[in-house]
Amino acid sequence: MARRAAVPAGPLGDDFSFVSPVAKYVLFFFNLLFWVISMVMVAVGVYARLLKHAEAAMACLAVDPAILLVVVGVLTFLITFCGCVGSLRENICLLQMFSVCLTIIFLLQLAAGVLGFVFSDKARGKVTEIINGAIVHYRDDLDLQNLIDFGQKEFSCCGGVSYKDWSQNMYFNCTATNPSHERCSVPFSCCLHDSQAVINTMCGHGMQARGYLEASAFIHTNGCIDKLVNWTHSNLFLLGGITLGLALPQLVGIILAQLLINQIRDQIKLQLYNQQHRADPWS
Numbered sequence: 001m002a003r004r005a006a007v008p009a010g011p012l013g014d015d016f017s018f019v020s021p022v023a024k025y026v027l028f029f030f031n032l033l034f035w036v037i038s039m040v041m042v043a044v045g046v047y048a049r050l051l052k053h054a055e056a057a058m059a060c061l062a063v064d065p066a067i068l069l070v071v072v073g074v075l076t077f078l079i080t081f082c083g084c085v086g087s088l089r090e091n092i093c094l095l096q097m098f099s100v101c102l103t104i105i106f107l108l109q110l111a112a113g114v115l116g117f118v119f120s121d122k123a124r125g126k127v128t129e130i131i132n133g134a135i136v137h138y139r140d141d142l143d144l145q146n147l148i149d150f151g152q153k154e155f156s157c158c159g160g161v162s163y164k165d166w167s168q169n170m171y172f173n174c175t176a177t178n179p180s181h182e183r184c185s186v187p188f189s190c191c192l193h194d195s196q197a198v199i200n201t202m203c204g205h206g207m208q209a210r211g212y213l214e215a216s217a218f219i220h221t222n223g224c225i226d227k228l229v230n231w232t233h234s235n236l237f238l239l240g241g242i243t244l245g246l247a248l249p250q251l252v253g254i255i256l257a258q259l260l261i262n263q264i265r266d267q268i269k270l271q272l273y274n275q276q277h278r279a280d281p282w283s
Helices: 021-050 065-089 092-118 120-136 142-155 163-168 224-234 236-279
Strands: none
Touching: 021 065, 021 236, 065 092, 065 142, 065 236, 092 120, 092 236, 120 142, 120 163, 120 224, 142 224, 224 236
């Protein structure tokens, strides 16, 4: 944090300012960039949401990627708006709001990382709960469906703990009373990769009715939770770099905002001092 400048012994010119144009405009353009990004996020999220059917729109709000994108975009828009206007107008109130919001977000991210490491079992249980919820709503949301298919293909896995977790979905449920033609099946993204140019979307048909050994000849039987945990342990440096990349702009924004706030306060003191000196030159 920059040291407060002392009040000058005599009046300075009207064109003198403690406010650094570098700090001011770096913070402004820094926020302007993320402000534009936030508007794009909101636009994409709203567009994706409007493309969905009305019945799907109310089916799974908690795990809808479009809703998540809109929420994050709106929050980013509001925070960066305070930073943009606050830095450009040299408004202490808006800059303090910007700094406090960034500090809270940074501390929440830090706390989430620490708690996730310390309470890894509970974090694993929460991840399992989220994945199971996504499995239940697999057919209700096209974005969610594409996200799950992408994850199962990339991690070569199927379901949460095992491929039989897909019985939680009403279409894939493996009970005799299920009238769905997909009964006892798994999504095609669970299937083993082959060299065929045309994807066989029926390759997961009836796989839940087979044992692990028999099903493993056609699909991935291991769940995605263990694969995700193993990938996390194998890519700690990559995750650390991503975390640092997210935290560094926040820290820069906080430091610049506090620096600018102190400079604005010093400028206000200087203006008050000059006014007093002009009113009473013998003081």
